[in-house]
Amino acid sequence: MAEILTRIIGTGSFLPERVLDNKYFEKIVDTSNEWIMERTGIKERHVAEPNVASSDIATVAAKKALKSAGVKAEDIEVIIVATITPDMFFPPTACFVQKNIGATKAAAFDISAVCSGFIFGLTIADAFIKSGKYKNALVIGAEVMSKIIDYTDRNTCVIFGDGAGAAVVVPEKGNRGILSTNIHSDGNYAHLIQMPGGGTRNPITKEMIDKRLHYVHMQGRETFKIAVRAMEQSCLEALKQNKLTADDIDVVVPHQANKRIIDALAERLRIPEEKIIITVHKHGNTSAASVPLALDEAISDGRIKTGNHVLMTAFGGGLNWGSILLRW
DSSP states (O other): OOEEEEEEEEEEEEHHHHHHHHHHHHHSSOOHHHHHHHHHHHOEEEEETTOOOOHHHHHHHHHHHHHHHOOOOOOOOEEEEEEEEEEESOHHHHHHHHHHHTTTEEEEEEOOOGHHHHHHHHHHHHHHHHHHOSSSSSEEEEEEEGGOTTTHHHHHHHTEEEEEEEEEEEEESSSSSSEEEEEEEEEGGGGGEEOSSSSSSSSOOOOHHHHTSSSSSOOOHHHHHHHHHEEEEHHHHHHHTTTTOGGGOOOOEEEHHHHHHHHHHHHHHTOOOOBBBBOOOHHHHHGGGGGHHHHHHHHHOOOOTOOOOEEEEEEETTTTEEEEEEEO
């Protein structure tokens, strides 16, 4: 009897129209196009308009994914939105998306796993589907990072962008779908990437805002070393789980944090660059939207083909990281 696997049957994405190139940042902070390109590989990033929230861009990506999948919104049973830039603390951003698309039967909730959010969300959806709990799930990564970035901090403002990506997943008999997932965390390094203010640790006060604690704070150099090692170990775990080698992987969809991190990971895994999906140069780091944006692009332009072994991997604040291996 054929095994039941969780298969992605449709994807969608959205990027705001406004684009900030590196010359823009040369005007507002002490930096240069050359410095940004050398350190990050980022040329430009998309930024939402002031009146746009995460649920707005998540909704567009969700509708595209539903159309791609040929699934009606009313047939979706669960919506998982991965975001660290929710519309508000509560209700969940997923509930706004549910209302916007008319998914009247769906349970809807958010998860916060930062840049690994889509990997964590898809792992949850996979567990729901394989347990028989749900049949149609919608997983979204959506971020309006521009609203939590300090545009006087040259170390962070040049890195992040806004965007959303979504996937519809269903159970299917056969050998196409998610073969394995692994997710990991280490709170000992939580201080490396965080937004200290706004929660119950540092509630909203004038003092908190004056200290600029309501913006992203990141220790990039320390994070870089851990990110490469963690994603490498997670990818090797995925290969071992499925008795595969790096040579068996056709496409790698990594978190688009930094071109140097992607290059270092590819070198450690001994996977040639032509197998790596790279969008960081034109999107920047879109946190939880990073992997689904890159995945949707690779599907749309034909780089991912039926039967391909696709390895998705991400790393982010928490620290959280993980990988998903699937046969397309």
